[in-house]
Structure formats: C-alpha cells, structure tokens
Amino acid sequence: xxxxxxxxxxxxxxxxxxxxxxxxxxxxxxxxxxxxxxxxxxxxxxxxxxxxxxxxxxxxxxxxxxxxxxxxxxxxxxxxxxxxxxxxxxxxxxxxxxxxxxxxxxxxxxxxxxxxxxxxx
Amino acid sequence: xxxxxxxxxxxxxxxxxxxxxxxxxxxxxxxxxxxxxxxxxxxxxxxxxxxxxxxxxxxxxxxxxxxxxxxxxxxxxxxxxxxxxxxxxxxxxxxxxxxxxxxxxxxxxxxxxxxxxxxxx
DNA sequence: CCTAAGCATTGACAGATGCCAATTCAATAG
DNA sequence: CTATTGAATTGGCATCTGTCAATGCTTAGG
Numbered sequence: 280x281x282x283x284x285x286x287x288x289x290x291x292x293x294x295x296x297x298x299x300x301x302x303x304x305x306x307x308x309x310x311x312x313x314x315x316x317x318x319x320x321x322x323x324x325x326x327x328x329x330x331x332x333x334x335x336x337x338x339x340x341x342x343x344x345x346x347x348x349x350x351x352x353x354x355x356x357x358x359x360x361x362x363x364x365x366x367x368x369x370x371x372x373x374x375x376x377x378x379x380x381x382x383x384x385x386x387x388x389x390x391x392x393x394x395x396x397x398x399x400x
Numbered sequence: 401x402x403x404x405x406x407x408x409x410x411x412x413x414x415x416x417x418x419x420x421x422x423x424x425x426x427x428x429x430x431x432x433x434x435x436x437x438x439x440x441x442x443x444x445x446x447x448x449x450x451x452x453x454x455x456x457x458x459x460x461x462x463x464x465x466x467x468x469x470x471x472x473x474x475x476x477x478x479x480x481x482x483x484x485x486x487x488x489x490x491x492x493x494x495x496x497x498x499x500x501x502x503x504x505x506x507x508x509x510x511x512x513x514x515x516x517x518x519x520x521x
Numbered sequence: 522c523c524t525a526a527g528c529a530t531t532g533a534c535a536g537a538t539g540c541c542a543a544t545t546c547a548a549t550a551g
Numbered sequence: 552c553t554a555t556t557g558a559a560t561t562g563g564c565a566t567c568t569g570t571c572a573a574t575g576c577t578t579a580g581g
Contacts, residue, residue, distance in 0.1 A: 323443075324441070328436055355571070391516060397456065468558095476558090478558095497548065498547080
C-alpha cells in the first residue's frame with residue numbers, strides 16, 4: 280500500500296554525521312511487492328504449506344477426501360484453507376462427480392521463488 | 401500443527417469407485433512446514449516485503465531513519481514490522497550510537513526458496 | 522422422488538494483526 | 552545534569568484469521 284518512492288531529503292542529521300552513505304530505494308515496485316506478499320501470506324500457515332506440498336508431490340490432482348484425513352482439522356476448515364489457496368491462485372480445483380480434485384499451479388510461485396532466490400544467492 | 405501422518409484407510413467410497421488411484425502423503429515434515437510457514441507469514445505483508453527487498457538490494461546495513469520515509473507509515477509501525485521480520489530471523493539489527501541498522505539474513509530464506517524452486521520447476 | 526455422500530458456505534467466537542498516538546528508553550550534545 | 556534525537560514499546564482499536572458446528576448445495580443411487 281504505502282509507496283512514497285521519493286527519497287526524503289534526510290535532513291536533521293544529529294551531529295554532522297551521516298547515518299548511511301547511500302540512499303536506499305526499493306528494487307521491486309509496490310505492485311510486485313503486493314503480489315508476492317499475497318502469495319507468501321497464503322503460504323503463511325502450516326496447514327496450507329503442507330497442503331500445497333502434498334499437491335505438489337502428487338503431481339496430479341488430489342481428491343479432497345484424501346486431503347482431509349491428513350490433518351487433525353474438520354472438513355470445513357480444510358475446505359477453507361483450500362479456498363484461500365485457490366483465491367491466491369496457488370491451486371486450482373476441478374469437480375468430477377461428487378469429488379473435488381485440487382492441483383498446484385506452479386506459475387503462481389514463480390515470482391516469489393525468483394525473488395527469494397535472489398535474496399539467498 | 402495438525403499432522404496425522406498415517407494415511408486414512410479411505411473407507412466409504414461412494415459407488416465402488418475410487419477417487420484417487422494413489423495414496424497421498426506429505427513430503428515435508430510438519431516441523432519444516434511450520435518453519436517455512438513462519439517465514440512466509442512474515443513476508444506476507446507488502447510493507448515487510450518491500451522492507452526486505454530494500455535491505456537485500458542495499459546489500460549492507462541500512463539505517464531505520466532511511467527506511468521510515470520510504471513508507472506512508474508512522475515510525476512505530478515501521479519499527480513494528482521490523483520487529484516481526486527480526487523475530488522471524490529474516491533480518492538482523494545492530495545499533496551504532498543513536499541509529500539502528502538492519503540487514504538481511506539470507507540463510508533464513510534458504511529453506512523456503514529451495515522448496516518454492518521445487519514447486520516451480 | 523427420496524436418501525446419502527462429498528464438498529462448500531454460513532455464523533459465531535477467541536485470538537492475532539496492522540495501525541496510530543503517546544510514552545519510554547538509550548545515547549549523544551551542550 | 553538537561554535537552555534532544557533516533558528507535559522501541561505500550562495501549563487501544565478496528566479488522567482479519569483460524570476453527571468448528573450447523574447448514575446448504577450438488578451429484579449419484581435406489
């Protein structure tokens with residue numbers, strides 16, 4: 280949300296000293312930060328983290344009826360977490376008769392993964 | 401939190417059909433999921449995302465007095481976000497006289513970055 | 522049509538989160 | 552010692568989150 284890309288003039292230094300020799304500025308634009316933060320936020324729960332990992336590991340589509348018993352959570356709660364992941368674009372779903380199958384959308388993690396790689400490197 | 405690594409027997413299939421041909425199970429252990437989720441959660445805010453990126457970009461240590469004017473937020477709020485990042489182990493701080501300098505701890509993102517790379521790949 | 526199965530949605534509630542104003546703390550300058 | 556500066560902490564508040572019980576919706580079977 281808050282942007283303020285203009286670097287403040289940095290007045291009022293205490294004793295003729297300078298705290299930083301270089302002016303800092305954001306490398307990523309706010310829009311990118313917002314997108315990556317949204318993805319990170321969706322992953323910021325242990326249950327959802329494991330859900331995504333299970334889906335990723337399975338490589339195909341996994342039935343909700345397989346996911347629910349993996350956690351000590353009620354079915355509605357698991358459904359809620361899946362909804363959050365869906366709204367973040369991290370997973371997709373498909374209905375086949377009574378069952379709902381979920382799968383990972385790898386592209387959703389591309390931006391965040393690339394950025395994180397930059398940090399680590 | 402919820403683990404339940406034992407795969408449920410999958411009883412009560414509706415009509416002699418099977419919803420999944422393969423049994424799914426988590427690839428990452430719950431402890432790893434919890435660690436990565438904690439890091440992702442700390443990054444799950446646009447302001448913190450930009451803070452980390454600024455620190456990463458600058459490569460050195462950045463004074464808080466440089467960070468605050470970058471956002472349309474009060475100084476206590478920025479300090480609050482920095483504290484969250486500090487508690488997540490993503491950044492470190494160091495005081496030099498009146499000023500506090502922050503820097504990124506790249507190793508904190510290693511696990512998450514590696515996992516995300518697996519998903520994308 | 523009626524019933525049951527699988528999943529999603531709603532409502533409610535405790536706890537967490539983001540924000541700011543005000544205050545406190547630490548360190549330097551006079 | 553006193554005043555000032557940079558940063559952290561506190562208190563309060565509105566909003567969001569994770570969870571479950573209860574309910575609703577959709578599809579399949581009889």
